[in-house]
Amino acid sequence: MVTGSTEPTLPAVVRHLFPTIAGLPLGPLLTLSLRSLAGRQPRLFERLGEHRSACYFIDPVDLAFAFTVIPDGERSLVRVVRKSETATSSVLIRGPLLTLLGLLDGTLDGDALFFSRVISISGRTEAVLALRNTIEDAELRPADLLGLHGHLARLVDRGILGALNVARQMTDRNPGCEAPEA
Amino acid sequence: MTNARMELVCPAGTPATLRAAVQAGADAVYCGFRDETNARNFPGLNFSGEELAEGVRFAHDHGSKVLVAINTFARVNDVDLWKRAADTAAECGANAIIAADIAVLDHVAKNHKQIRLHLSVQAAAATPEAIGFYANSFGVRRVVLPRVLSIQEIAALNRAIDVETEAFVFGGLCVMIEGRCYLSSYATGKSPNLNGVCSPPEMVSYDDEATSTAARLSGFTIDRYEPGEPVGYPTLCKGKFKAGGKTSYLFEDPVSLNAGGMIAGLKAAGVTALKIEGRQRGKGYVTEVVRAFRKAVDAVEEGGDAIEIDRILAGQSEGARQTAGAYSKKWR
Numbered sequence: 001m002v003t004g005s006t007e008p009t010l011p012a013v014v015r016h017l018f019p020t021i022a023g024l025p026l027g028p029l030l031t032l033s034l035r036s037l038a039g040r041q042p043r044l045f046e047r048l049g050e051h052r053s054a055c056y057f058i059d060p061v062d063l064a065f066a067f068t069v070i071p072d073g074e075r076s077l078v079r080v081v082r083k084s085e086t087a088t089s090s091v092l093i094r095g096p097l098l099t100l101l102g103l104l105d106g107t108l109d110g111d112a113l114f115f116s117r118v119i120s121i122s123g124r125t126e127a128v129l130a131l132r133n134t135i136e137d138a139e140l141r142p143a144d145l146l147g148l149h150g151h152l153a154r155l156v157d158r159g160i161l162g163a164l165n166v167a168r169q170m171t172d173r174n175p176g177c178e179a180p181e182a
Numbered sequence: 183m184t185n186a187r188m189e190l191v192c193p194a195g196t197p198a199t200l201r202a203a204v205q206a207g208a209d210a211v212y213c214g215f216r217d218e219t220n221a222r223n224f225p226g227l228n229f230s231g232e233e234l235a236e237g238v239r240f241a242h243d244h245g246s247k248v249l250v251a252i253n254t255f256a257r258v259n260d261v262d263l264w265k266r267a268a269d270t271a272a273e274c275g276a277n278a279i280i281a282a283d284i285a286v287l288d289h290v291a292k293n294h295k296q297i298r299l300h301l302s303v304q305a306a307a308a309t310p311e312a313i314g315f316y317a318n319s320f321g322v323r324r325v326v327l328p329r330v331l332s333i334q335e336i337a338a339l340n341r342a343i344d345v346e347t348e349a350f351v352f353g354g355l356c357v358m359i360e361g362r363c364y365l366s367s368y369a370t371g372k373s374p375n376l377n378g379v380c381s382p383p384e385m386v387s388y389d390d391e392a393t394s395t396a397a398r399l400s401g402f403t404i405d406r407y408e409p410g411e412p413v414g415y416p417t418l419c420k421g422k423f424k425a426g427g428k429t430s431y432l433f434e435d436p437v438s439l440n441a442g443g444m445i446a447g448l449k450a451a452g453v454t455a456l457k458i459e460g461r462q463r464g465k466g467y468v469t470e471v472v473r474a475f476r477k478a479v480d481a482v483e484e485g486g487d488a489i490e491i492d493r494i495l496a497g498q499s500e501g502a503r504q505t506a507g508a509y510s511k512k513w514r
Contacts, residue, residue, distance in 0.1 A: 047196075047226050109466045116412050122390070126225045126383035133226025136464050137196035 030067070030078035036147045038073040044138050045073040051130040057081075057089035057123075060097035071131070091127050095119030101164060103132075106139055187483050188445070189455040191249065191348060192472045195227045195462055200237045200248075202465035207476030210247040212280060213237065213461065214378075219267040220251045221304060222461040223378030235274040247277035253302035254378045255283045255361075265289045272297050280326065282361055287320040300348070301325040304361035304375065310342035317345050324348055326457065328360045329439065330508050333447045340452030349448050352471060353459025355439040355507055356419065365418040365433075370400045381417045388413065440504040442475065442495035445482045447509075 038045050045052055052072045059066040068089060070077045086092055093100070099118055102108035110132045113119045121128050138144075142160040143153035192208035194200035203211045214220025216228040229237060238248045250271035256264040264286045271279050272294040279297055281287050282304035290299055303326040307313045316322040324346035327336060340347055356363065366380045367373040374380040385400040394406040397416040404416035414420070420436040422429060441448070445456065456479065458471055478494045 046230075049225060051225060106465070109464050111464060111467070115414065117410060122388060124384070125386040125388075129227075129383045130225035132464075133196060133224070137198045137226075139198050 027067075027078050027080040030069075031076060033145045033147070034069075034071065034076035034078060035074050037145060038076060040147065041138075041144075042073060044134065045071060047134040047137060048130050051124075051127040054090040054124065054127040054131075055088055056127070056131060057086050057092045058100065059083060059092065059094040060100055061094055062097050071134075089123065091121065091123035091131075093119060093121050093128070098164065104135060104140060105142070105161065105164075106136065110136070186454070188449055188453065188479055189348075190472070190475055190479050191455050191457045192475075193353075193458055193461040193463065193468060194237070195222065195224075195460075196465075197229065197233045197237050199461075199463075199465045199468050201240055202469045203472050204241050204244045204246045206469045206472035208246055208472050210249055210277070210455070211237075211241060212249040212251055212457075214251040214253075215267050215270070217263065217267070218376075218378050219254055219264050221253050221302075221374050221378045222251075223254075224462055225383060227462060231270045231274065234271065234276070238275045242275070248275075249278040249280055249300060250274075250276045251280040251302065252286055253280050253282045253304045255304075255375050256285050257376065261285050261289075268294065278324070284320075287316065287322070291320040295321075298323045302361075303328055303350070306360045306362060308339070310339060313339075313343050313345060317343070324454065326350075327453075329355060330359065333444065333451050333509050336448070336453060337451035346454035347452065348455035348457050349441075349453045350439060350459055351441040351445065351448070351456045352475065353439060353463075355434075355437065355459075355505065363419070366399075369402055369418055381415065386416055435503065437503045437505045439507050440495075441506050441509050442478055443488065443492060444506060444509050445478055445491060446488070449482060 048071060053070065056069045056071070057066060058069060065080050066083050066085070068079045068081050068085070095113070095118060099108060099113060103110050103113070103119075110119075114121055141153070141157045143149075143156045146156060148156055189209040190207065191210045191212055192203040192206075194203050194211040194213040200211050200213060213234070214222060214228050215234070216230060217223065220228065222228065234248075234250065241248045252264060252267045252271065264283065268279055268281070268286060268290050272290075277298060278300050279290050279294075280300045280302045281290065282302040287299060290297060299320055299322045301307055301313070301316050301322045301324065305316070306328045307316060307325055308328050308331060313322075313325050316325070322345060326348045327350075329350055331339065336347065336349065361375055363375070363380070364373060370382055370385045372379055372382045381399050387398045389396045389398060394408055395413060396403050397405045397407070397413060399416045399418065404418065404421035405414060406422070407413045414436055419433045420431065421433070423432040425432055439459070448456065456475070458475060460468065460471070474495055478491050481490055481494060
């Protein structure tokens with residue numbers, strides 16, 4: 001089984017490309033993206049049931065900031081927050097960024113990652129399970145989040161997924177990258 | 183050996199997993215509705231009526247069948263939920279309903295004669311007399327065998343009955359007589375039999391403590407894990423408890439079933455269908471397991487030897503220790 005200590009994290013050079021928390025436009029952009037996805041695929045959010053109003057604290061351990069996500073369909077809200085701002089969250093999910101992205105695009109098995117402690121989860125287990133099953137069924141591609149279709153969507157998917165693969169290969173070759181303190 | 187090819191019956195917790203199982207080579211998939219009528223009633227899992235209809239169309243287009251599990255036991259004065267589930271499954275064109283409750287079996291037998299009835303493992307029917315009762319009363323065509331029989335007992339059973347049998351070959355393993363486990367009810371007030379959920383997730387917590395992580399169910403500590411040690415989902419029957427001054431897995435070790443090496447034996451014993459457990463598992467896992475068992479079943483059907491089957495199934499595990507369960511008759 002994979003253990004947390006061998007799971008690749010972002011190389012330092014990539015981490016430094018991310019801006020600090022101040023002035024990040026990521027929150028509004030991701031909010032817009034999620035709401036737009038809900039408009040196009042409302043059934044996707046129905047699977048969450050009552051847990052669509054839960055607040056998920058997503059903490060990529062190799063970044064300097066975290067996210068809170070309320071996946072409430074067209075009222076979804078994503079905020080970029082400090083790692084200490086966990087008080088209002090129902091669920092805390094922590095793990096390396098590439099691993100968390102792998103969960104989103106379905107290339108990695110959330111159960112295996114949790115049980116082998118590559119990712120850690122605390123809070124309301126039923127909300128985590130609902131989110132995990134919803135993401136499993138959604139089969140999301142990057143283009144879905146960006147609202148793209150047709151040839152452009154295929155091009156973007158190929159580009160982003162290819163880049164993620166390269167990043168994973170790079171980190172596989174450099175497993176010793178040190179994650180910043182959570 | 184019997185002549186008919188064995189059917190590979192695979193789990194589908196979501197529409198995406200249904201498609202994955204079909205594409206990986208499932209002869210049939212089994213699934214349930216998003217409510218208490220099926221024994222995998224977990225948040226975010228299962229199908230709406232609309233999703234089931236789409237899933238049936240997809241499966242049929244690819245030559246696979248869909249079996250709908252409506253296999254919990256109906257509550258007093260609330261049987262309509264179970265009846266409506268059966269009606270919806272029939273309207274969606276499902277090939278069979280898997281049921282255990284006599285009220286549900288009776289409703290399907292009287293109102294949906296076109297649909298096959300399979301007796302769920304939850305009914306724990308393991309004798310010719312019990313199976314005969316269900317076959318004669320409701321026209322049950324197949325019985326899913328409780329995981330307490332050896333291959334010899336299955337062979338003897340098949341000689342005495344004239345309905346098909348389906349045997350679990352892979353996945354989670356319960357130690358109790360199926361359909362009669364009350365352990366989860368004692369701790370949480372909910373059970374797989376009535377609510378469709380063993381160890382309901384809203385009562386599960388993982389608590390980081392000074393030197394370990396405690397997995398708890400409704401406040402009861404079920405197991406503790408050292409830092410870095412793989413954790414498990416806290417189910418009472420596989421918990422570690424102290425009794426007589428000794429800490430151990432009191433009821434059952436946390437092992438999962440793998441009877442992959444016994445496919446030929448099960449065929450020789452007259453088994454019609456092989457079932458993979460795991461509707462709660464993701465599509466990556468389902469794809470991998472179904473693909474391996476597809477190859478293994480095909481190899482057995484073509485006369486492959488045990489070494490070849492072992493090679494095909496090497497590496498298949500649920501991430502836990504494995505057992506051949508009662509099939510090898512080392513316990514019970």
